[in-house]
Amino acid sequence: MNESASLSEPLANTRIGRHRFTILALIFIVTVINYADRSTMSIAGTGVVSDLGLDPVMLGMIFSAFAWAYAIGQIPGGWLLDRFGARRVYGGSLILWSLFTMLQGVVGWLGLAGATAAMALFGMRFMLGLVESPAFPANNRIVSCWFPTSERGTASALFNSAQYMAVVLFTPLMAWLTHNLGWQHVFLWMGGLGLVLSIFWFALYRDPSSDSRLGEAELSYMRAGGALVDLEADRKESQPKRKFDEIAQLFTSRTLWAVYLGQYCITALTYFFITWFPIYLVKGRGMTIMEAGWVAALPAICGFSGGILGGMLSDHLIRRGVHQSLARKTPYVIGMALASTLVSANYVDANANWIVIALMALAFFGKGFAAVGWAVLSDTAPKGMVGLSGGVFNGIGNVAGIVTPLVIGYFVATTGSFHSALWFVAAHGVLGILAYVLLAGRFERVEIRTKQSPVETR
Numbered sequence: 001m002n003e004s005a006s007l008s009e010p011l012a013n014t015r016i017g018r019h020r021f022t023i024l025a026l027i028f029i030v031t032v033i034n035y036a037d038r039s040t041m042s043i044a045g046t047g048v049v050s051d052l053g054l055d056p057v058m059l060g061m062i063f064s065a066f067a068w069a070y071a072i073g074q075i076p077g078g079w080l081l082d083r084f085g086a087r088r089v090y091g092g093s094l095i096l097w098s099l100f101t102m103l104q105g106v107v108g109w110l111g112l113a114g115a116t117a118a119m120a121l122f123g124m125r126f127m128l129g130l131v132e133s134p135a136f137p138a139n140n141r142i143v144s145c146w147f148p149t150s151e152r153g154t155a156s157a158l159f160n161s162a163q164y165m166a167v168v169l170f171t172p173l174m175a176w177l178t179h180n181l182g183w184q185h186v187f188l189w190m191g192g193l194g195l196v197l198s199i200f201w202f203a204l205y206r207d208p209s210s211d212s213r214l215g216e217a218e219l220s221y222m223r224a225g226g227a228l229v230d231l232e233a234d235r236k237e238s239q240p241k242r243k244f245d246e247i248a249q250l251f252t253s254r255t256l257w258a259v260y261l262g263q264y265c266i267t268a269l270t271y272f273f274i275t276w277f278p279i280y281l282v283k284g285r286g287m288t289i290m291e292a293g294w295v296a297a298l299p300a301i302c303g304f305s306g307g308i309l310g311g312m313l314s315d316h317l318i319r320r321g322v323h324q325s326l327a328r329k330t331p332y333v334i335g336m337a338l339a340s341t342l343v344s345a346n347y348v349d350a351n352a353n354w355i356v357i358a359l360m361a362l363a364f365f366g367k368g369f370a371a372v373g374w375a376v377l378s379d380t381a382p383k384g385m386v387g388l389s390g391g392v393f394n395g396i397g398n399v400a401g402i403v404t405p406l407v408i409g410y411f412v413a414t415t416g417s418f419h420s421a422l423w424f425v426a427a428h429g430v431l432g433i434l435a436y437v438l439l440a441g442r443f444e445r446v447e448i449r450t451k452q453s454p455v456e457t458r
Contacts, residue, residue: 015217016215016217016218016220016221017214017215017217017218017221018218019211019213019214019215019218020146020147020214020218020222022204022213023142023146023205024143024146024147024155024158024159026200026201026204026205027138027139027142027143027159028158028159028162028165029162029197030090030094030135030197030201031135031136031139031159031160031162031163031166032162032165032166032169032170033094033166033190033193033194033197034094034097034132034135034162034166035162035163035166035167035274036166036169036170036174036190037097037098037101037128037132037190037191037194038066038128038129038132038274039166039167039170039171039274039275040101040104040174040186040187040190041062041063041104041121041125041275042063042274042275042276042277042278042279043171043174043175043178043183043186043278044174044178044183044186044187045059045063045278045279046178046279046282047178047182047183048062048121048183051183052112052113052114052117052118052121053113053114053117054114054117054118055413056409056412056413057409057410057413058115058118059279059409060405060406060408060409060410060412060413061118061122061406061409062118062121062122062125063125063271063275063276063405063406063409064401064402064403064405064406065121065122065123065125065126065129066125066126066128066129066132066401067129067271067398067399067400067401067402067404067405068126068129068402069125069126069127069128069129069130069133070129070130070132070133070398070401071129071395071396071398071399071401071402072130072133072395073129073130073131073132073133073134073395074133074137074390074391074392074393074394074395074398075388075391075392075395076133076391077089077093077133077134077137077387077391078134078137078387078388078389078390078391078392079387079388079391080134080387081134081137081138081141081387081388081390081391082385082386082387082388085207086138086141086142086145086205086207087202087205087206087207089134089138090134090135090138090201090205091198091201091202091205093131093132093133093134093135093138094135094194094197094198094201095194095195095198096131097128097131097132097135097194098190098191098192098193098194098195098197098198099191099195100124100127100128100131100191101128101187101190101191101194102187102188102191102192103124103187103191104121104124104125104128104187105183105184105185105186105187105188105191106184106187107120107121107124109184133391133394133395134391136374136390136394137387137390137391137393137394138387138390139156139159139160139374140156140374140377140378140381140386140390140393141231141386141387141390143155143156143159143374143375143378144227144228144231144378144381144386145207145208145227145228145229145231146208146222146227146229147222147225147227148221148222148224148225148226148227149225149226149318149324149379150225150315150318150319151225151315152315152375152378152379153310153311153312153313153314153315153318153327153328153372153375154308154311154312154314154315155311155375156311156371156372156374156375156378157307157308157310157311157312157314157368157371157372157375158307158308158311159374160307160371160373160374161303161304161307161308161368161371163270163274163303164300164301164303164304164307164364164368165300165304166300167273167274167300167303168300168301168304170190171278171300174186174190177189207231208222208227208229208230209229209230228383228386231383231386247385247388249382249446250382250385250388250389250392251392253446254439254440254441255380255440255441255442255443255444255446256380256389256392256393256446257439258435258436258439258440258441259373259376259377259380259393259440259443260392260393260396260397261396261431261432261435261439262332262373262376262432262435262436262440263373263393263394263396263397264396264397264399264400264428264432265336265400265428265429265431265432265435266336266339266367266370266371266373266397266428266432267397267398267400267401267404268400268403268404268425268428269339269363269367269425269428269429270367270400270401271400271401271404271405272404272408272421272425273299273300273303273364273367275404275405275408276405276408276409276412276418276421277360280418280421281295283412283418284417284418285353285356287353295357298357298361299357299360299361299363299364299365300364301361302361302362302364302365302368303364303365303367303368304368305365305368306335306364306365306366306367306368306369306370306371307368307369307371308368309331309368309369310331310332310335310368310369310370310371310372311331311371311372311375313330313331314327314328314330314331314372314375315327317330323442324379324443324444325440325442325443325444328372328375328376328379328443329436329437329440329443331369331370331372332370332372332373332432332433332436333370333433333436333437334366334369334370335365335366335367335368335369335370335371336366336367336370336429336430336432336433337366337429337433338362338363338365338366338367338369339363339364339366339367339370339426339429340363340366340426340427340429340430341359341362341363341366341426342359342360342362342363342422342425342426343422343423343425343426344359345359345360345422346418346419346422346423366429370432373393373397374390376443377389377390377393379443379444379445380443380444380445380446381393381445381446382445382446382447383445400428404424404425407421407424408421408424408425411424
């Protein structure tokens with residue numbers, strides 16, 4: 001910890017090289033496309049409902065299909081990453097999710113309607129979630145390999161903030177495609193873009209131990225600061241088989257459970273914004289689809305800014321000598337408190353939509369500011385189980401992606417408004433704060449007990 005804190009050179013220090021930031025830019029771009037593809041239905045949703053004769057409950061089920069598969073696929077996806085590495089698994093995932101994104105558009109031309117159309121879209125969204133499941137554990141594994149502890153908060157915040165950049169860049173474009181060409185084109189164009197990106201992925205990504213573009217000085221700096229630069233090389237050499245009792249300890253650590261619950265809560269907020277939020281603006285606030293497309297991008301800019309600032313604050317505290325536990329908890333607690341203020345939109349006059357946008361922008365900023373969970377996991381995940389730990393973390397977190405769209409769909413269908421839905425979403429901000437403040441212990445790397453080396457799991 002002291003060694004990491006003493007490495008206070010600027011991030012872009014040219015003497016040690018900056019190839020790790022090229023890798024960070026690559027996973028940022030891939031993650032932008034990842035989130036844009038999973039949020040396509042939120043923009044196309046009004047057109048889908050109209051053309052295919054769906055009701056809010058059906059749409060809620062279609063929204064949740066992604067999260068069902070995404071959550072189910074997390075642990076297998078994490079295992080695949082630990083077994084085969086990020087380059088092959090992440091690249092294959094990108095190709096497959098792009099294909100299933102395109103297939104959703106094809107459903108619109110098959111003449112299906114009502115429950116049949118809903119089942120077809122549910123199936124496509126389910127497969128999309130399943131093949132996307134390794135993406136964020138892969139991001140976490142890559143950041144763990146390429147970045148020292150004192151830079152991990154910013155690096156994790158940047159790839160996590162790609163979700164906001166996806167909204168900023170692609171929501172207006174997808175709204176334009178829906179309005180001018182039809183909702184089917186949203187899926188076709190976004191899927192095609194992902195296939196093109198997969199070519200660049202395989203051309204550019206290597207792990208630290210085999211990347212000829214990584215200089216020795218930068219490699220030494222990364223290793224000295226706590227980056228797991230030999231993780232992929234060790235995997236190729238040993239490929240250890242984990243015993244059941246070792247894997248089970250991922251579910252018995254109080255610290256890890258606090259991190260899992262915190263991720264569940266922030267994911268509930270995420271799924272509101274990438275599924276029902278544009279529909280809330282149209283149905284709940286009376287905006288047009290084009291207005292919603294542009295307006296939804298404004299809070300996302302705040303979310304992106306909050307994400308970067310939260311990560312930078314966390315890393316700054318570490319470099320100033322603050323323990324990584326307090327440095328990670330501080331932005332999370334502040335951010336989730338700000339995110340909970342979105343419930344105030346329930347009490348804004350129908351003619352004052354600008355206030356609603358301001359409140360949502362503040363909530364978006366807070367959610368971004370709190371998004372240090374992946375950095376926390378990089379700090380606490382057992383070495384050698386980084387991919388699997390990321391799968392568990394993201395799998396439990398994305399249960400919120402199953403629950404949130406369904407609960408909001410139920411509230412909207414039964415009450416005809418979003419009043420209860422906003423209360424439900426805001427409550428997750430409070431629950432997340434309680435998890436980090438009351439349940440979590442000191443954030444340090446969890447050691448797995450083995451028969452040969454009985455170490456107490458914190």
